[in-house]
Amino acid sequence: MRVEIWSDIACPWCYVGKARFEKALAAFPHADRVEVVHRSFELDPGRAKGDVQPVITMLTKKYGMSREQAEAGEDNLAAQAAAEGLAYRTRGRDHGSTFDMHRLLHHAKEFGRQGELIQALYEANFAEERSVFDDSERLVEIAVSAGLDADCVRKVLADPTVHADDVRADEREAAELGANGVPFFVLDRKYGVSGAQPTETFTQALTQAWTTHAPLKLLQTDTDTCGPAGCAAP
Template sequence: MKIEIWSDYVCPFCYIGKRRLEQAIGLFPHRGELEIVYRSFELDPNAKPYTSGTIYDSLAAKFGVSAGEAKAMTANIAEQAKALGLDYRFDTMKPTGTFDAHRLAFFAAGSGKAEELTERLLKAYFTDSEHIGDRDTLVRLAAETGLNAEEARRFLESEEGGAEVRSDEREAGALGVRGVPFFVINRKYAISGAQPTELFLDTLYKAWNEEHPLIFVDGADGEGAGELCEDGSCVIPPRDSGRPS
């Protein structure tokens, strides 16, 4: 069963949504048969790799509010994150563009390290106050997840991965994605936003049951079809069984 996740590394609800999905997966008995694919989405494709100012300045400019109001906006988000064991340090976050970070994710996926790099990039931005738009920083983070540092640097210094990022973003547009996180299960069920764990779990079960329907096998001679409460099972007789109602 395939789960595709469109997200951005500077999106606070993407980290929260990732944790809630992980909680649901932890409760899902078929978690070993899930395939998770991370897709690229830039909240601001025009953002520069190096952005001066604080996260509050960026939010104030984006939403047309004061820096103080922007700071108040983040308080509730930080509390939601804290409930999931995440430490959001908005005061020291470094606003940046994420195009290179998304490119690096494709490099990591080629080595089976997409999950590890995604987690490391999110923690680097939200908790460690790392500059994830800086290539030296990205190379170091890649190495911390077990990737070859020199290969990661060569990849970032090339144009590789760029076409894949743009392809993911075009696909998001075709699917009607306007914000992230955005989760697509089996290309049938879509969950927009950092929804409650219960919703993720219910949707996983729904998709799984559709993909693996129960097949009832009757006895060869049909005997016992109308029996009640035998062999540890109680059944309701069929309506056309002739039994009185």
């Protein structure tokens, strides 16, 4: 069985949702027969590579939040992350284009290191002090920590056309499937789960997808996702 996960490194609910899904998968009796594929979805596809700004500033400008609202949302996300055992820096993080990161994830897939790279990118973006958007060598360091070759990574980053079509194809397919926010999980092209749902929901989805055959059916939607209108923060 294949599980495809559309997500973005800049999406905090994707970071949390991945942890919840993995808890469900770890307890799933057929986990060794489940292939997980990470697919590309940019929350800010029009952002230029050099356009980097603090997350709080981005939230206030792009979504019209007050600084207090933006900080409260980050504090809530930190609490959600902590409940899953994840570190989360609420202040001092940057926001920028994730296009190069998605291209690197397609590169990593060729070497069977996609899962390692996306986790390393999440941790670097949400838990570490140094920005993942400030220079390409930062991405090289992260990719090497995930088991990729530094020279190969530099070649990918130096040519913006490498895997660009793969990223855009993923994003088109997400739209065709009706995904207007991430994380978005598609299980064996039978069921879809939208948002950072509780672990129990992912357990149910894995079980149903394993035992039944049906067209894609959304089990849950519009909860704890990041989309063009921002990140839901109850």
